[in-house]
Each structure stands twice: as C-alpha cells, then as structure tokens.
Amino acid sequence: MQNFIRFFTKIGSFLLFALLEGVALYLLFSSNSYQQSVFFTSANKVAGVLYAVEEAVGGFFYLKEDNEALLRENNTLHRQLERMENELARLTDTTRIALLRNEQPGEFDLIPAKVIHNSVTKLRNSITLKGGKQQGIEAGMGVANADGIVGVVSHVSDNFAVVIPLLCPPNRFSCKLKNSNTTGSLIWDGEDRRFALMEEVPPYVPVSKGDTVVTSGYSSIFPEGLMVGTVEEYDVGEDANYLILKVRLAVRFDALSTVRVIRFTGRKEYNQLKEEAEEE
Structure with missing residues (x-):
C-alpha cells in the first residue's frame, strides 16, 4: 500500500x-x-x-485465396474459349468435306482438334493433336483444315494423336486432277515445304499451270474432292511414260493451328472388305 x-x-x-x-x-x-x-x-x-x-x-x-480464385476462373474461361474456338472451326469449315457431309448425311463427320506440336524442317515430319480416343479419333483417319488436306492419323492415345503429314516421305496420298479426273500419287521430295510431287500421270493428259489437284476418294482416309493444291509446273519423268507435276500445296504447314479429323462411318467395313479381297 x-x-x-x-x-x-x-x-x-x-x-x-x-x-x-x-x-x-x-x-x-x-x-x-x-x-x-x-x-x-x-x-x-x-x-x-x-x-x-x-x-x-x-x-x-487473403492474397493467396484471391489468387487461387482467379486461377480457377481463368481455367474456366480458357476451357470455354477452347470450346468456342472448336465450334467456330466446325461452323466455318470451307473444305469440300462440309459439302459432302450435307450431300451424304451420316457418312462423314468432323472432329475438331488443336495442333500442339508441328515439325516442318525434318525429312520425316510429324504433327501432334490435342484429341484422341476419348474424342473419337482413330488411327488411319484423315486430317484437313480449311485450306486442304494435312495428313493421316498414325498413333492415338486417350487424349492425343500423332499425324503423318504430307511432308513425310515415303508416304503417298491418292489424288487427281480436278479438270480431267486423272489420278496420281502425291509424295513430298523432302525439299521445299510449299510443294509436293504428283507422279504416275500419263503423258497424254493435258496439264496447265494452275490446274487444281484434289483427293481422289480411292481410300477410306479422304473423301473425294478435298483440296490438295495447284499445279506449279510439270515435266516428263525419266522413263517418259509418266508426267511429274510440281504441286503447290494449299496448306501452310508452318502455320497450322486448328484442324479437323475426318471420320468416315463406313471405314471399318471398307477396310475389312478390301483386306478380304487382297487375301484371295
């Protein structure tokens, strides 16, 4: 106290x-x-x-919680944007396949896919797509974009697919001259990514610079009439029995973004019948 x-x-x-x-x-x-x-x-x-x-x-x-909320929102918006881009690509498809699908409903279908890897500087190039078995993609399906054909699916996982493009010798693709229906095979010579060679064209067929080259439809990969390119120049082959056409490809392989995988509903039946015929 x-x-x-x-x-x-x-x-x-x-x-x-x-x-x-x-x-x-x-x-x-x-x-x-x-x-x-x-x-x-x-x-x-x-x-x-x-x-x-x-x-x-x-x-x-509270900054961490806000950042996580923003990240979730960004992921949601990204998925929505991707779906919109795929739908826009489907609706704005200008290749012949859109017309064929209307003319022969149910026979052909398109599966949009995004290119996530693409090589153009190698002798044997490849393309990787974001899309696989879960999206309905199978090996052997053709691939195209709004300009023309790109290649064919070679390997597929659940959500990804590898494509063999036109720029990958010694693979050949069946095509024809649109004005005369003369068929030939398209192969890349490993030089300029803008051009490929159309071989096996008879020498008596009239050819002019600028003639259109399209798919022949002689396989289950591509329907008939898809754009391949235009004739840049031509010459007689070494044995003089065939013409060799230098074709300017319609697709810019160094600028691929979104493509369409072509699903032919009768492909399995077609291939099975072809195998049975070849075995006889």
Missing part, C-alpha cells in the same frame, strides 16, 4: 496536468467551431490511414 501511495505521489503532478489539459482541450473544441472542424478533419485523416493499413494487412493475408 505504501508503495502504491509513493508511486501515485510521484506521478500525481503528471496526472493532474493531463486532466487539466484534457479539460482545456474539451472546452477549446466544444466552444470554438473552427478548432472543432480542424479536430474532426484531423481525426478523420488519422482514422482513414488506420483503416487503409488495416485493409492492406488483411488483404495480404
């Missing part, structure tokens, strides 16, 4: 000063409107700063 009295005696003068100072400030601000406005303005500023600091500190602790 004596210690408390001594402590109070030491700070008594300070407490009395603080009390009188408080009373003086109260009388000053309560009786003078100018000082009162200054006080409340200053108090609001101090309170505003304190609230801002509190919000910043609180926001820092």
Whole structure:
C-alpha cells in the first residue's frame, strides 16, 4: 500500500496536468467551431490511414485465396474459349468435306482438334493433336483444315494423336486432277515445304499451270474432292511414260493451328472388305 501511495505521489503532478489539459482541450473544441472542424478533419485523416493499413494487412493475408480464385476462373474461361474456338472451326469449315457431309448425311463427320506440336524442317515430319480416343479419333483417319488436306492419323492415345503429314516421305496420298479426273500419287521430295510431287500421270493428259489437284476418294482416309493444291509446273519423268507435276500445296504447314479429323462411318467395313479381297 505504501508503495502504491509513493508511486501515485510521484506521478500525481503528471496526472493532474493531463486532466487539466484534457479539460482545456474539451472546452477549446466544444466552444470554438473552427478548432472543432480542424479536430474532426484531423481525426478523420488519422482514422482513414488506420483503416487503409488495416485493409492492406488483411488483404495480404487473403492474397493467396484471391489468387487461387482467379486461377480457377481463368481455367474456366480458357476451357470455354477452347470450346468456342472448336465450334467456330466446325461452323466455318470451307473444305469440300462440309459439302459432302450435307450431300451424304451420316457418312462423314468432323472432329475438331488443336495442333500442339508441328515439325516442318525434318525429312520425316510429324504433327501432334490435342484429341484422341476419348474424342473419337482413330488411327488411319484423315486430317484437313480449311485450306486442304494435312495428313493421316498414325498413333492415338486417350487424349492425343500423332499425324503423318504430307511432308513425310515415303508416304503417298491418292489424288487427281480436278479438270480431267486423272489420278496420281502425291509424295513430298523432302525439299521445299510449299510443294509436293504428283507422279504416275500419263503423258497424254493435258496439264496447265494452275490446274487444281484434289483427293481422289480411292481410300477410306479422304473423301473425294478435298483440296490438295495447284499445279506449279510439270515435266516428263525419266522413263517418259509418266508426267511429274510440281504441286503447290494449299496448306501452310508452318502455320497450322486448328484442324479437323475426318471420320468416315463406313471405314471399318471398307477396310475389312478390301483386306478380304487382297487375301484371295
């Protein structure tokens, strides 16, 4: 008790000063409107700063949760955008396959797929698609885009597929001259990615620069009439029995983005019948 009295005696003068100072400030601000406005303005500023600091500190602790919410939202928007791009690609398909699908409903179908890897500088190039068995893609299906044919599916997993493009010798693709229906085989010579060679064309067939080359339809890979390219130039082969046509390809293989995998509903029946005929 004596210690408390001594402590109070030491700070008594300070407490009395603080009390009188408080009373003086109260009388000053309560009786003078100018000082009162200054006080409340200053108090609001101090309170505003304190609230801002509190919000910043609180926001820092909730930053992780906000980032995770934004990431989930971005992923949702990305999936929606991808679905819209695939649907737009399907609706704006300008290849012959869209017409064939209308002329022969149920015989052909298109599966949109996005190119996620593409090589054009090798002798044997390949393309990887985001789309596989779960999307209905199978090995042996043809691949095209809005410009023309791209290649054929060689390997498939659940969600991915590998495509052998036109730029991959010694693979050949059956095609024909549109104006004369003369067939031949298309092969890339491994040189310029813009051109391929159409071989096995008889020398008596009239050919001109700019003639259109399309798919022949002589397989279950591509329907008839899909764009391949145009004749750039031609020459007689070494044995003079055939013409060799240099074809400017319609597809820009260095700018592939979205393609369509062509599903021929009668492909299995067609291939089975062909195998049985070859075995005889």
